[in-house]
Every structure is written in C-alpha cells, then in structure tokens.
Amino acid sequence: MTDISRRGALGLLGGAAALPMLGSPAFANTKVTVGALNFTSHAASFVAFERGYFAEAGLDVEFKFFQAAQPMAVAIASGDADYAVTSITGGLISLAEKGATKVIGGALTEEKGIDGQKILVSDAAYQAGVTTPKALDGKKFGITQAGSSFHYMGAKIAQAEGIALEFTPLQKVGAVIGALKSGQIDAWSIVPHIAKPLAGSGAVHIIGNVADYIPNYQVTTVFTSANNAANERAKTEAFLKAFSKGAADFNAALVDKTTGEADAEDMIKLIHKYVYADKPYDKAKPGIVNGAMRINEGAALNTTSVQDQLDWFKSEGLVKDSVTMDMLVDSSYVQTM
Amino acid sequence: MQLTLDAVSHRYADVTVLSDISLTIPEGQIVCIVGPSGCGKSTLLRFLGGLERPDQGQVLQNGPVPQGCLNPLTYVFQDFALLPWRDVAGNVSLVLEDHGIRGTKAAAVIDDVLARTKLSDFRAALPKQLSGGMKQRVAIARALAVNPAVMLMDEPLSALDAQTRELLMDDLIALWTRAPFTAVYVTHNLSEAVRLGHKIVVLSRRPGTIREIVEIDIPLTERHAGDPVLETHQARLWQLMREEAEAADKELGHV
Amino acid sequence: MSDNTHQNPQPVPFRGGGFRPQRIRGVGLAVFILLIAFVEWGTRVGFISNLTLPRPSAVFATFQDLIETGMLWKHLLPSLSRLAVGAALGVTVGVGVGVLIGLFSLIRAGLVPLVAALFPIPKIALLPLFVIWFGIDEGSKYALIALGTFTPTVVATYGAVDNVDRTLIRMGQSFGLGWFSIVRKIVLPGALPGILSGLRVSIAIGIILLVAAEMLGAQYGIGAYILEAGSLYDLERLFAGVVILSGLGVLTSGLIGWIERRVLAWRV
Numbered sequence: 001m002t003d004i005s006r007r008g009a010l011g012l013l014g015g016a017a018a019l020p021m022l023g024s025p026a027f028a029n030t031k032v033t034v035g036a037l038n039f040t041s042h043a044a045s046f047v048a049f050e051r052g053y054f055a056e057a058g059l060d061v062e063f064k065f066f067q068a069a070q071p072m073a074v075a076i077a078s079g080d081a082d083y084a085v086t087s088i089t090g091g092l093i094s095l096a097e098k099g100a101t102k103v104i105g106g107a108l109t110e111e112k113g114i115d116g117q118k119i120l121v122s123d124a125a126y127q128a129g130v131t132t133p134k135a136l137d138g139k140k141f142g143i144t145q146a147g148s149s150f151h152y153m154g155a156k157i158a159q160a161e162g163i164a165l166e167f168t169p170l171q172k173v174g175a176v177i178g179a180l181k182s183g184q185i186d187a188w189s190i191v192p193h194i195a196k197p198l199a200g201s202g203a204v205h206i207i208g209n210v211a212d213y214i215p216n217y218q219v220t221t222v223f224t225s226a227n228n229a230a231n232e233r234a235k236t237e238a239f240l241k242a243f244s245k246g247a248a249d250f251n252a253a254l255v256d257k258t259t260g261e262a263d264a265e266d267m268i269k270l271i272h273k274y275v276y277a278d279k280p281y282d283k284a285k286p287g288i289v290n291g292a293m294r295i296n297e298g299a300a301l302n303t304t305s306v307q308d309q310l311d312w313f314k315s316e317g318l319v320k321d322s323v324t325m326d327m328l329v330d331s332s333y334v335q336t337m
Numbered sequence: 338m339q340l341t342l343d344a345v346s347h348r349y350a351d352v353t354v355l356s357d358i359s360l361t362i363p364e365g366q367i368v369c370i371v372g373p374s375g376c377g378k379s380t381l382l383r384f385l386g387g388l389e390r391p392d393q394g395q396v397l398q399n400g401p402v403p404q405g406c407l408n409p410l411t412y413v414f415q416d417f418a419l420l421p422w423r424d425v426a427g428n429v430s431l432v433l434e435d436h437g438i439r440g441t442k443a444a445a446v447i448d449d450v451l452a453r454t455k456l457s458d459f460r461a462a463l464p465k466q467l468s469g470g471m472k473q474r475v476a477i478a479r480a481l482a483v484n485p486a487v488m489l490m491d492e493p494l495s496a497l498d499a500q501t502r503e504l505l506m507d508d509l510i511a512l513w514t515r516a517p518f519t520a521v522y523v524t525h526n527l528s529e530a531v532r533l534g535h536k537i538v539v540l541s542r543r544p545g546t547i548r549e550i551v552e553i554d555i556p557l558t559e560r561h562a563g564d565p566v567l568e569t570h571q572a573r574l575w576q577l578m579r580e581e582a583e584a585a586d587k588e589l590g591h592v
Numbered sequence: 593m594s595d596n597t598h599q600n601p602q603p604v605p606f607r608g609g610g611f612r613p614q615r616i617r618g619v620g621l622a623v624f625i626l627l628i629a630f631v632e633w634g635t636r637v638g639f640i641s642n643l644t645l646p647r648p649s650a651v652f653a654t655f656q657d658l659i660e661t662g663m664l665w666k667h668l669l670p671s672l673s674r675l676a677v678g679a680a681l682g683v684t685v686g687v688g689v690g691v692l693i694g695l696f697s698l699i700r701a702g703l704v705p706l707v708a709a710l711f712p713i714p715k716i717a718l719l720p721l722f723v724i725w726f727g728i729d730e731g732s733k734y735a736l737i738a739l740g741t742f743t744p745t746v747v748a749t750y751g752a753v754d755n756v757d758r759t760l761i762r763m764g765q766s767f768g769l770g771w772f773s774i775v776r777k778i779v780l781p782g783a784l785p786g787i788l789s790g791l792r793v794s795i796a797i798g799i800i801l802l803v804a805a806e807m808l809g810a811q812y813g814i815g816a817y818i819l820e821a822g823s824l825y826d827l828e829r830l831f832a833g834v835v836i837l838s839g840l841g842v843l844t845s846g847l848i849g850w851i852e853r854r855v856l857a858w859r860v
Contacts, residue, residue, distance in 0.1 A: 090824035145823035184728040418763035422858040432767040
C-alpha cells in the first residue's frame, strides 16, 4: 500500500530541496511505486516489470492503477506514486509550477505511418454530413476535463481548420464514449485501440487522424516528483533505463514488427495480463495490437511538442503565464528532440 | 333547542368509559358536568357536539335553532384553539367565511361580538400578544359569532390562573344575563360549577355513570364567591366526589 | 475565630453561574479572520506548502480577477438559473406531494415507501441516466437538482402536515368548516414553518448538487469552474469557487430567514 513516509516528505518539500543529497547510488531492492492506467500505452512499464528489467536495476516495483491521467499527477505530488506515464494535462503543469512534479522523459508519440489517435464523430452527426473535421464547426466535442489532452487535441484541430468547437466536459472516458454513442456529443478524439472497436460497431465513425493536425505530438510523458528528479538521481536513472528497455522490446515486437510472429504473440500475452484482462485472449488481442503506438527510444522527449502544449495551456488561461519549460521539464535525464 | 342523551354507553378498546347515561339539557340553562379525572366528561361533550359517535344509545336534538344560527352546536375549548397566524378579528371571521358572510356583514358581526367580550381594542392583535384570559375571550367571541343553539364548553377556564378565572366567570354571567344561552359546561372545578351551573351533574369514576344531579335555583347574578349557600352546595358536591376521586387516583396509578 | 463568625455575616457563595449560552457578537468573525490570517502567514513563511493550501490573498486576487473580467457573471448566471429552475420544480412538486401524503392515507401508503427508496440514492449516480432522458444540456441539470430537492421537501412537508395542531383541525370541524377550507386555512398555514425549515435543507442540497450537475457537459457554471480548477490543480480558483458556493448558501439561508420573519411573524 501507500508508503506513509513519502506523504510526510511532501509537506517538507520546500525544505527538502535545500537538504544535501541523501540518495546513495548503492541500492538494491529499492521500493518504487509506479502509477499506470490499464492501457496498451503503458506497456513499457509492464514489459520492464514482467521481464525483470526493473529487478535488474535494483528496483522493487509495485504498480498502482488509476482510472484517469490527472489523478496520477496528484498521486505523484502527494508521494503516493514515484513514477508515472501519462499525457500532459493542466493539472500536471500546475503541480509542476508548484514545484511538486517534473517531466523527465517521453513515452507515446504520434508518428506518421503508425496508426495513431483517431477523430471520431457520432453516427447522427455523420449522417448529417459531418464526414471531415472541417465540418465540425460549432459542434460538441467531448473532453474529460478542461485542460485534458482531449481538450488540447480538439483545440489544435479547430485551430488548424479555422473552426469553432464547443467543448463538453464529461469527466470520464466512459462517459464520453456513452455520450458519443447516444449522440449527446458530436465528436471526440482517442487512441486507436478504443477508436477502432467503437467504429466497428457502427455507432461512431472515424473521420480523421490526430497526427495530421499535430505532427510529432508527444502524447504521453514519464514524470516523477520534483524530489525524485533532483535528489534521487540514481533511482530515477535506474527507472528510466529499465523503462527504456521495456519500450524497446515493445516497439520491436508490435510497432516495428522486427522480431517475428512468436515474439509478438509473447508480447501480446504479457500485456494481456494488464490490459483487457477481463476479456478472453482472442478478444483482447486486436485491441492490444491496435493500440500499439511507438514509445520513444530511450524515453527521449520531444521538447518542441511539450513547448507547444505548454504554450497552448497558457494561451487558454488554463495554467499560469509564469510557468516555464524549466519548471515543467527536467531535461537532464534523457535525450531531447 | 334542547339536547338529550338517551342511554349512552361507550368503550375505548376494552375499557368501558361511559355506561348508560341519560340526560336532558334544557333550553336556556347552563348544565355543568363534574367528575373525577378519566370519568369520560370530555367524551360525553364530544358526543353532544357530534365530533364522536357513542357505541350505544343516541344523542338527540329537539326544537328550533335561534334565528341567524350558523353552527347550532359550538365548542369552546380548554386550550382556546385560536389560529396563531390570524389576528383577533381574523379568528372570528374564520367561522363566518365558510357561511358566506364577508365584508360589511361580517364586520358588523365581528364588531358586535368583540364589543360583547370587551375585545374591541384588540381587533388587530395576534394570539401570541394576548394573555390566556384574553385568548379565551376571543374563543368565546368566536363561538358567539355563529349564534349557537348550544355552547359546549370543555374546561374553558382550566388553563387560566385563579384571578383570571374569577374575571371570566363574571364575564360569562354577564353574557348569559344579557342573552340567556344554552350550555354544557364540563369542569373539574367545583367552585366554577356552583357559580355557573343551573344544574350540576356529578359523574362517577370509570365507567362513568350519573351519580347525582344537583339543581341550584339562585339566579346567576346573585351568586358570589363566599356565598354560604353555594359553599354548602360545593361541600356536598365534594362529599360526593371525594371517594370517587380517591379511587380514581389509585386506579390511575395502576395503569 | 469561631466566636467571630456570629458577628461577621458572610455572603452566601454564588453557585449558579454558567450553563447558559450567551450571544457574543463578533467572535465568529474574529475566528474567521484569525484562521485566514494564520493561513496567510503560514503560506508566506512557507511552513504551509503551496500544495497544501493556497494563499488567501491569492484567492482574493483570483476572485477580483473573476469580477473584473466579467467571468463571475458568466459562471454565476447559468448556475443560478439551474438552481432556480431545478429547485423551483423540485420544491413545488415536493410540497404538493408532501401535502397529499399528509392528507390522504391511500397516497401516504403508496408514496412514502417510494420516497424512502428515492431519498438515499446519491442523485449523482443517476446523472448519466438523466443525460439520456433529458439531454446533455440544461434538461439533465434541472432534473438532477429537481430530484435532489424533491425528496427532502416531501419528507419535511408531510412531517409538517402531520404536526399541525390537531385541536385546530377539530376546532375547524366543530365550526362546520368545509374540508377544503380546513386544508387551506388551517393545515397549510400550520405546516408552513415546517415546510420552510425543510426548504433550508433542500436548497442547501440543491447547491451541493449544482457541482454534480455541472460535471457533465457544462462549460460555464460555478460547479464547472470548481471542477475545472480541481482538475487543473489550481487551488486559488478552487477556493474562489468554494467561497462563491458558501456565499450562495449564506445568501439563500438569509433569504429564507427573511421570508420566515415576514410570513411567520405569528410564531411565539
């Protein structure tokens, strides 16, 4: 369960930064809590855990599962989780501004040629002629919360097309799906492993790709508490190394498909322990394969994309104007692009 | 109009409260009913006004009602039963409205009864501003407003202090003298009974039966506190009631 | 010594003090101010981290920004209209049903279990259902607030009708008042104090539900503003929103108090 002492550390955060480095590089079986969603996009962590890369790096990893991205950021800030992978949200930036969290690496990226996030419309809207993103002018675009990645994507699409969208906050992914299916909202954008089965049912239609509007979009990033980033360098490096190994295995097996059918099958079985675990393997498989988007080699971070996202959050007044890239990102750990 | 109780008996669950009561209330007289607690005095009064039905026997009314009578059998309650959200005039007007008496006609009636009960200056007062005695005068004014054939008074002075009670008894006597009304007056207070009653009916303890009917033929206006004849009557009534009251008291202890 | 006691009468010691609540002005306000000053000091000195609590002066500045940019009204007006329409619906139907339950045994037997079953349901749980039934726009929000205010109003109303002094009803009957007159002139005014105090609870629940109602599909509104602030982890806005809700609560409570003083002046 929760490591209580980390909670206490949060209150002392300001003071802790001034303390001399306490972390020692000689560590084994260091307890580490990793926040995750049960999505294929979090596969790198699952692979690193299952294939023992975390253990090799001397980390005793325990997963803590969440239902949405924003609560993970709060859990990192409160010390309930050490590392997590999720999209850049207004909440994450605000917490970074308060000196609680830091982005230390990149994970999922939109890449031309690899199936990425899809733009969906409801059947009613489709029948009414909304067959291209351009036709979405004045339509209801579903988002979970203001400042979520959905909000960013919708805004970027609207900007590129020169149209206006009405953003409808629905709090949870499940609620957005329900509202889209029943035609309460007109459009949404989501990762392919959710988009494709929905479109297959005929209740919604895919009318475009997010990658066409936001090229090289750094969808998710690896982040941790500011304390870990500043004072637990060895532990953080160990985590990123193991994570990168998991990412490399994943990319090779399912994105680049260079390691053959058998390895791909093994990889899908491994991920199935965490994703769609409630479905039989045969039904889960297409969802996992569909969701395979590239996870950056070496957890490299696309700072241009991060800068663009940060600028957008600022321009919308969702975060303070005073936030800088330095507050949000600690670029000393990974290669940046 | 006269009221007659004909062999009335009544039970609540398996307790007989009244047994074989026959009594006539003659027109123009005040009949007092006295008896120990729990003897069924109030139940008897509810039968007389038709608020409750006896198990056995009948309640009969006989003779014409007075001219302009709106509600022949009218109660005056121990706790006044005034609407706290209506002022004095409003409480009186309440019982006129349903009979289609409004406007100037109602105002005339209200003026009249308030004058008779010496409340003219308090038309616009709310019940919460009035003393207990004043409240009961409002209730009496309200009863007079419907020009009743029979007034059914259920311990009307019991909630008041001794001095106020004396004053109100004088008021009741004055009202009766000006225009004699028929009334049944239930009380456990013997001095009230001898001051106001033309006839005093003594009930026994439960099951209530009529023990005795005492008639006092001194005119109401000539009765005063401390009158030796009244004292004698009161002492005799107490003789009759004492045993019953004692027994009733012990009985209640068992319940 | 003992001889002297006869010559020196001592005052009887007083033993009757205390145990009597007294009205002391200004202390409540002082507690408020002290608490806020303490937080302000704590956040400035740094022993309250900016993750734990926002700086009160920053909340105040956020609030001022809200007023200056006109966003306050942009958020407040939709919320107020949702609260007004939803609560008006819920309270009106609630009082009507409550009176019917109070007056008719058959309706009581039929509806009291239903109301008891509805009462403990967290109305938020029904929000997705309402979205399907009434649409994602204002309809579902009205419905949520209406249902939330309906149940406490019904319970308060039939309780109030039950508590109307029976001797007054007896009195009405003994004077030959009609059934409808008794209801209109005795039962309803007699139940009014209970209905109004029930209204305090209902409206407070309505304000609580405002936040829930604005979870789905609201771009503007105090609830949406608070939810947005929460998801952005923007504590200044979160607290500014909470202060607005508290203010709304104090305001409606004051309004009901004012109505009570006017309409229920007859109460002892």
